[in-house]
Amino acid sequence: MLVLDNVDAHYGKSHVLHGVSIEVRAGEVVGLLGRNGVGKTTTLKAIMGMARRTGGRITFEGRDLHGVPPHGLAGLGIAWVPEERRIFRLLTVLENLRTGLDRPGVTPARREELLEKVYAYFPILKERRNQAGGTLSGGEQQMLAIARAMVLEPKIILLDEPTEGLMPRMVAQIQEIVHALHREGVAILLVEQNVPLTLDAAGRVYIMEKGTVRHHASSAELRADQRVIHEYLGV
Amino acid sequence: MDQILIQTLHGLVNGMVLAMVASGLTLIFGIMDIVNFAHGDLLMLGAFVGASVLGVTGNYWLALLAAAVVIAVLGAALQVTTLRPLIGRDPLTTILATFGVSLVLQKYALWQWGPSVRQISEPVRGDFTLFHLQYPWYRIVTAILAGLIIAALWLFLKYGKFGIWIRATTQDRVMAQAMGIPVPLVYTAVFAIGSAMAAASGVLFGPFAGVTQTMGFDFTLRAFIVVVVGGMGNLGGSILASIFVSLLEAYAAIVVSPAQAVIVSFIVLVLTMLFRPTGLFVPTPK
Numbered sequence: 001m002l003v004l005d006n007v008d009a010h011y012g013k014s015h016v017l018h019g020v021s022i023e024v025r026a027g028e029v030v031g032l033l034g035r036n037g038v039g040k041t042t043t044l045k046a047i048m049g050m051a052r053r054t055g056g057r058i059t060f061e062g063r064d065l066h067g068v069p070p071h072g073l074a075g076l077g078i079a080w081v082p083e084e085r086r087i088f089r090l091l092t093v094l095e096n097l098r099t100g101l102d103r104p105g106v107t108p109a110r111r112e113e114l115l116e117k118v119y120a121y122f123p124i125l126k127e128r129r130n131q132a133g134g135t136l137s138g139g140e141q142q143m144l145a146i147a148r149a150m151v152l153e154p155k156i157i158l159l160d161e162p163t164e165g166l167m168p169r170m171v172a173q174i175q176e177i178v179h180a181l182h183r184e185g186v187a188i189l190l191v192e193q194n195v196p197l198t199l200d201a202a203g204r205v206y207i208m209e210k211g212t213v214r215h216h217a218s219s220a221e222l223r224a225d226q227r228v229i230h231e232y233l234g235v
Numbered sequence: 236m237d238q239i240l241i242q243t244l245h246g247l248v249n250g251m252v253l254a255m256v257a258s259g260l261t262l263i264f265g266i267m268d269i270v271n272f273a274h275g276d277l278l279m280l281g282a283f284v285g286a287s288v289l290g291v292t293g294n295y296w297l298a299l300l301a302a303a304v305v306i307a308v309l310g311a312a313l314q315v316t317t318l319r320p321l322i323g324r325d326p327l328t329t330i331l332a333t334f335g336v337s338l339v340l341q342k343y344a345l346w347q348w349g350p351s352v353r354q355i356s357e358p359v360r361g362d363f364t365l366f367h368l369q370y371p372w373y374r375i376v377t378a379i380l381a382g383l384i385i386a387a388l389w390l391f392l393k394y395g396k397f398g399i400w401i402r403a404t405t406q407d408r409v410m411a412q413a414m415g416i417p418v419p420l421v422y423t424a425v426f427a428i429g430s431a432m433a434a435a436s437g438v439l440f441g442p443f444a445g446v447t448q449t450m451g452f453d454f455t456l457r458a459f460i461v462v463v464v465g466g467m468g469n470l471g472g473s474i475l476a477s478i479f480v481s482l483l484e485a486y487a488a489i490v491v492s493p494a495q496a497v498i499v500s501f502i503v504l505v506l507t508m509l510f511r512p513t514g515l516f517v518p519t520p521k
Contacts, residue, residue, distance in 0.1 A: 048413060050409060069412075069419075070409075070412040070413065070418075071411075071412040071415055071416055071417050071418055071419075072415075073413070073415075074413065074414060074415030075415055079413075080413045082410070082413075086407055086409075086410040088402070088403045088406045088407060088410070088411075089406060090402065090406055091399065091402060091403060091406070095399050095402075095403075098396070098399050099399060099400070099403045099411065099414045099416060100414050100415070102396040102399065102400070103415055148414065152415065
C-alpha cells in the first residue's frame, strides 16, 4: 500500500536519507527501529512531504505522492502523529478533534460516531473536551494526537515514538490502542525506541542506521535471535 | 470635566474604527507572518468604492456591503497573484511586495477618481447635545457598528468550522496541513476577510473626514502601532490597544493641538518596543 523505493532526502543542506526502501501493506503494523538520529523521523517526514525528497519514489496505493500537496495526504488516507505531538495548544480538545472532523463528506451523524469512538478509547479526552490542548499532560496530549489522527479515518497512521517520555501505565495504554487499530484494519508505520513494544505490536521490522535500512526481518525472527538488535541498537 | 467626557467618547469612537482596521491587519500577520503595507490602501479603495456606489444608488448600507465584497475579491486576487508565490521567502520580500501594491493602489485611485476629496454623506443625521457640544449620532452608530462587526469576526473565529481552521493554521501550519486543512485556501480567505474589514472601515470612516487617495497611509501607520502595542498577531490585544491608544490621543488633545496629540501614540509605541516588545496585552508568550 505504502511503498518507499530508494528514497533520498535532505533536511536543509544535510543529506539525511540514503536510499531508504520500505513497504507497508494494507492493514499491516510495521516497526521502524534505530538509534537516535538515524533518519526514522525524517523517513516519516519524507512521506508527509516535509523533508525535501531528492531521489527515489514514494507511492501510496500505486499513486506517486510527488506533487500531492501536503494538505492532500489526509484525504488519501495518510495520518501523521508526530513525535512532538504538535497539539494545537490554544484550541480546546474538541476543537483539536474538529480539525480532522470538519472535512467535506463527513455527515453530522458520522461525526458523532467518530467522536464517540475516540471518546470510548480515551475517556479522559471526553472529560477534558473543553480544556485547551496546551493544558493537558504529556500522556493526554499523546492520546489527543492519536485521537486526532483517528478521526481522519485513515488507512495508515505514521506513528512517531508514541511512548517517548510516558509513564509505564500510559505506555501500556498506547500499546493497547495500537492493537485495537490493527484489529480495525488500519495499517501503522511505527517508529520506536522501545524494542519489546515494537516486537509485540509489529509483524515486520525495519532497522535503520546512518540514514538507510540495514536490516529487515519479521518480529518473530528478531525475538528468536536478538543479536541483530544488539548490534544495531546496543540493547 | 466636560472636556474629559467628550474626549472619552471621541477616543472610544476613533478606537472602534481603528480596532476594525487593526483586527484585519493582525489576523493577516498572525496567520501568514505578512506585514501588509497595503492594508490602509485597501481601506482607501473600499471608501472610494463605497462613495461611488452611494453616488449611484443613494443607499449607504448597500455601499458599505458592496465595498466590503468588492475589496474582499480584490484582496483575494492580490494574495493569490502577489503574496502566494512569496510564501517561505525572506519576510523583506513580502514587505517590499505589499509596499509596491500600496503605491499601485494609490495611483490607481488617483487615476480613477481624481485628486479631489470625495464626500460620503452619513446615513444617520442629527446631533445630540453633549454639554456645550453638538455631537453627531452617526459617530455613535459607527462605534456600535464597528463593535458588532468585530464581535461577529470573533464569533466566526471561535465557533465556525472555518474559524477553527484559521486558528489551527495560525498555531501550527505544518500540522494543520497534515490534518487535511487546505492551508493555501485559508490564507487567501483570511486575506479576503482582512481586506473586507478594511474596506468596511473605510466606508464607516468616510463621513468623518472625506475620502482621498492618500488616506490609507495614515491608517496603515496607526494600525501598525496598535498591532505592535497589542502584540503582533493577537486579535484581542490589537483591539484593546486601539481603544487604549485612541483614548490617550483624545486626552492629549485637551492639552495640545490634535495634530500634536498623534505623537502620544508614537511614544506608546517606542515605550512598548523598549520595555514590553511582545506587546502590552499579551499575558503569556505564545
